[in-house]
Amino acid sequence: MEHLLLSPDALAWQCDPAQFEFTSTAELPPLEGTIGQDRALTAIEFGLGIRDGGFNVFVLGEPGTGRSSTIKKLLSRRAANEPVPEDWCYLNDFKESGRAVCLRMPAGMGRQLQKDVEALVVRLAEEIPRVFESKEYEQQKNQIASDYQEKHHRLYEELEVEANRKHFVLQRSVSGLVLVPTKDGQPLSQQEYEDLSDEERATLDQSGSELQERLAEVMRQVRDQEKEMRAATLKMEKEVLHLAVGHLFEELEEKYRDYDQVLEHFADCTKNILERIDEFRPSEGPSLPIPGLKGLSQEPSFDRYRVNLFIDNGELSGAPVVYEANPTYFNLFGRIEHVIQMGNAITNFTMIKPGALHRANGGYLILDCREVLINVFTYEALKRSIRKREVKIEDMAEQFRLIATVSLKPQPVPLDCKIILIGTPQLYYLLYTLDPDFRKYFKVKADFDRMMKNTWENVQQYALFVAAKCNEENIRHFEPAGVARLVEYSARMIEDKGRLSSRFLDIADLIREASFYAVRQDQALVGAAHVELAIEAKTYRSNKVEERIQEFIDEGSILVDTDGSVVGQVNGLSVYMLGDYSFGKPSRVTVRTYLGKGGMVNIEREVKLSGPTHDKGVLILAGFFGDRFAQDKPLALAASICFEQSYGGIDGDSASSTELYGLLSALSGRPVRQGIAVTGSVNQHGHLQPIGGVNEKVEGFYTVCKAKGLTGEQGVMIPVQNVKNLMLNKEVIEAVAGGQFRIWAVSTIDEGIEILTGTPAGERQEDGSWPEGTVNGLVDRRLRQMAESLRKFGPGKNGEK
Numbered sequence: 001m002e003h004l005l006l007s008p009d010a011l012a013w014q015c016d017p018a019q020f021e022f023t024s025t026a027e028l029p030p031l032e033g034t035i036g037q038d039r040a041l042t043a044i045e046f047g048l049g050i051r052d053g054g055f056n057v058f059v060l061g062e063p064g065t066g067r068s069s070t071i072k073k074l075l076s077r078r079a080a081n082e083p084v085p086e087d088w089c090y091l092n093d094f095k096e097s098g099r100a101v102c103l104r105m106p107a108g109m110g111r112q113l114q115k116d117v118e119a120l121v122v123r124l125a126e127e128i129p130r131v132f133e134s135k136e137y138e139q140q141k142n143q144i145a146s147d148y149q150e151k152h153h154r155l156y157e158e159l160e161v162e163a164n165r166k167h168f169v170l171q172r173s174v175s176g177l178v179l180v181p182t183k184d185g186q187p188l189s190q191q192e193y194e195d196l197s198d199e200e201r202a203t204l205d206q207s208g209s210e211l212q213e214r215l216a217e218v219m220r221q222v223r224d225q226e227k228e229m230r231a232a233t234l235k236m237e238k239e240v241l242h243l244a245v246g247h248l249f250e251e252l253e254e255k256y257r258d259y260d261q262v263l264e265h266f267a268d269c270t271k272n273i274l275e276r277i278d279e280f281r282p283s284e285g286p287s288l289p290i291p292g293l294k295g296l297s298q299e300p301s302f303d304r305y306r307v308n309l310f311i312d313n314g315e316l317s318g319a320p321v322v323y324e325a326n327p328t329y330f331n332l333f334g335r336i337e338h339v340i341q342m343g344n345a346i347t348n349f350t351m352i353k354p355g356a357l358h359r360a361n362g363g364y365l366i367l368d369c370r371e372v373l374i375n376v377f378t379y380e381a382l383k384r385s386i387r388k389r390e391v392k393i394e395d396m397a398e399q400f401r402l403i404a405t406v407s408l409k410p411q412p413v414p415l416d417c418k419i420i421l422i423g424t425p426q427l428y429y430l431l432y433t434l435d436p437d438f439r440k441y442f443k444v445k446a447d448f449d450r451m452m453k454n455t456w457e458n459v460q461q462y463a464l465f466v467a468a469k470c471n472e473e474n475i476r477h478f479e480p481a482g483v484a485r486l487v488e489y490s491a492r493m494i495e496d497k498g499r500l501s502s503r504f505l506d507i508a509d510l511i512r513e514a515s516f517y518a519v520r521q522d523q524a525l526v527g528a529a530h531v532e533l534a535i536e537a538k539t540y541r542s543n544k545v546e547e548r549i550q551e552f553i554d555e556g557s558i559l560v561d562t563d564g565s566v567v568g569q570v571n572g573l574s575v576y577m578l579g580d581y582s583f584g585k586p587s588r589v590t591v592r593t594y595l596g597k598g599g600m601v602n603i604e605r606e607v608k609l610s611g612p613t614h615d616k617g618v619l620i621l622a623g624f625f626g627d628r629f630a631q632d633k634p635l636a637l638a639a640s641i642c643f644e645q646s647y648g649g650i651d652g653d654s655a656s657s658t659e660l661y662g663l664l665s666a667l668s669g670r671p672v673r674q675g676i677a678v679t680g681s682v683n684q685h686g687h688l689q690p691i692g693g694v695n696e697k698v699e700g701f702y703t704v705c706k707a708k709g710l711t712g713e714q715g716v717m718i719p720v721q722n723v724k725n726l727m728l729n730k731e732v733i734e735a736v737a738g739g740q741f742r743i744w745a746v747s748t749i750d751e752g753i754e755i756l757t758g759t760p761a762g763e764r765q766e767d768g769s770w771p772e773g774t775v776n777g778l779v780d781r782r783l784r785q786m787a788e789s790l791r792k793f794g795p796g797k798n799g800e801k
Contacts, residue, residue, distance in 0.1 A: 036452025047444030061448025064505030085362020100349035108314035319363035369423030565671030584700030591662030596638030617656030715742030
C-alpha cells in the first residue's frame, strides 16, 4: 500500500517569503479596511445605510475576529461625514408639578442657552431683593396704606358721630370696638343703666341695636377695604417686580426669538416669579437658625428657572459613536439623582442625568450582547425604546416598593439611533429562536468568519496587518521570513492549507511575543526563528498536562505499544482540549468477540462515560456488519469494545474506524501492527470520513514513538479527506522525509485493514463469497461458524430446548 503513503510535501503548506516585495514591514503602507470579512462588511454597510428603526445590526462571530475594532473603525469613518445632532435640555414644567419637559436646540445652542439663563438667574437673585429694599417701593406701599387708613378713619368718625347723636360712645376694648350708652355725655355704669326707667332702657336698647348693626356694617367695610389694600399692594408689588425683571427677560427673548419653546419658558418663568412674590418679600423679624443643621438657606430658590443641559453636542464634528462597556439600566437609559436633606431624598429636574442612548442619539450605539443580557431590565427596556422610538427615564425600583411615592417624571426624548449589538453566534441564534421581538428589531446579521481563503491577496493583507500592528504598538518590524512563518501558523490555527485564520487577536499576540524575543536577542527585525521561538514558548507555558501524560506512557503507567502485533487491539488517537491548548495522545482500544446475540457492547456507554456522537459511531458498526456479512446468514455476534485506561468522558466519532479495525482483527484472528495509530470516522458502507484535530493526533503519536524509539515502521493512518488539513511541525516532516515515520491517507476500511494486518482485505466475488485467506473472507467464515454454533443451541423443531 505504498501508494497511500504521503510525501513530505503533502504534510504542510509552506509560505514562500520570496513573494513579499519588501525587506521590512516598516516599508509597507497603512492597512486599509478589514481582512477577509467581505460578507460581514457588506451586511454592515447595508444595515448602517437603511434608516428604518428595525434594521439594527447584530455583529456575530468568535472573539478575536475583529468584530469590535472593525465596527468602531467603520462607524468613526462614517459618522465623521454625518450631521451633528441637536442638543437636548430639560426645563422645569410650570404647568404640571413633578414633570420636566425636554427642549431640542441646534448643536452648541444648548450650552449658550444654559450660560445665558445662568447669568439671568444671578441677575434675578440680585435684582429681586433690591426691589423690596428700594425707597420707591416703600413710598408706594406707605401711600397705599395711608390712603386706606384715611378711609378707615372716615368710617369710624361717621359711626362715632351717629353714636353720639343716639347717646352712645364708641370705645376700644380687648375684644374690639364696643358701644357704651351715655347720659349727659358720660358713659353709664351697669348700676346706672339698671336705675333707668323701663322706657329709657327700651329707648337705649333700640338705639344700641341699630348702632350695633351699623358697627357690624362698618367693620365689614373696613375688612373689605383691607382686602382692597392688600390687593392694591400686591398689584403694586407685581408691577414694580415686573418692571425690575421684565427687561432681563426681554434681552433673552430677543436673542432666542426663533425658538418658540424657549420663549414660552421665559413667559412661564416671568409668571412664576410674580406668583412667588410672597417668597421674595422680606420676612418680618429675624429668622433663627436651627441648631445642628448647616447649609439650610432660608433664601428663595431660583433653581426652577435654570436650564439642565442634558446632552451637549457642541464639541462634536459629526454624528456620535458611543460604546457602552457596562450597559446597566441607568448607564444606558439615564438616571434621576437625589440629595439627602433632613432625612429626605430631594430631587429636581437639574438632577436628571443622561445615559448612553441619549449620548448616541442621532448617531450610533455599540453594545456587547452578553453584557446587555446579564444586566437586569436592560434588554427589555432597550426593545421598548426601539419600539416606541423614545428614551424614557424611569426609576425601576418603583415597582418593588410597597408604598407609591411621588417622583419626577421627565418627558421622554425622541430616539433616532442605530444600535449595534456584538455577540457570539450562540447568543444570536438563541435570541432569534426564543425571542420573537429580536428578529423585528435586529434584522441585519453581520457574520464575521473565523477563517478566510489562503490567496495571494490575503497573504499580502496579512503582511499589512503585521506592519500596522508594529507601527501601532511601536514594536519590532518583521522581515519576509518572519511574516511567512506567521502566515503558516495562521493556517495551522485553522487546520487547513487552503485557508487562513481570522482570529487576529491571537495573531496580534504572536506578533508581540515574537517581537519580544527579537528585542531580547538584540535583533532589528523579527525573523522566522523568533516566531518559531514564540510558538514554542507559548506551547511550553501550556503543555504541563501533556508532558505528565507522556511521562506516564514512558514509565509504563499508561499502556501503549509501538511495536509488535496484537489481535483485537488498536491504537486510537484522542485530542485533549484544555482551554486554549489542545494536544493528541494515543488510546488503546481493545475488542473481544464471542458467541451471542448481544451485538456491539460499548463499555464506555454502559458506564455513561461516552457522549452521543461516540455512541452513534458505535451503532454505525452494526450497520456495516449487517450490510457486508449478514446478507446470507444472521449475525450471531456479541462484542465488547473498550477504551483502556479511560476514566473520563469521551465523545466524537473519530474512533469508529479504530473500533471497526479492532472488530475485524478479533473476528479474523489477524494481528494488528501496534506501531500504527489510526483515526477517522466511518459510515455504514465502510468509507472513511474526515475528523478534527488531525495535526495534534499525528504529532501526539509521533512523540510517543520517538520516546520509545523510532523504527521506520511506525506511522499514522488518516482519512484521505484530512490531507488538506495537515500542517505538521517541522520535526514530524523531517522524520517522514528521513523514512523514520509514515503517514498513510486511506479512503476505505479495506485499505486501512490491509495496512494494519499486512493481509489483503479481499473483494466480494460474484457469488457473494469472499476470497480465501483475506481479512473479509476470514471474518465471514468466523461469523458463519458462530451462526451455526448458535443454531445448535437454539430451540428444536418441536420447541424443545
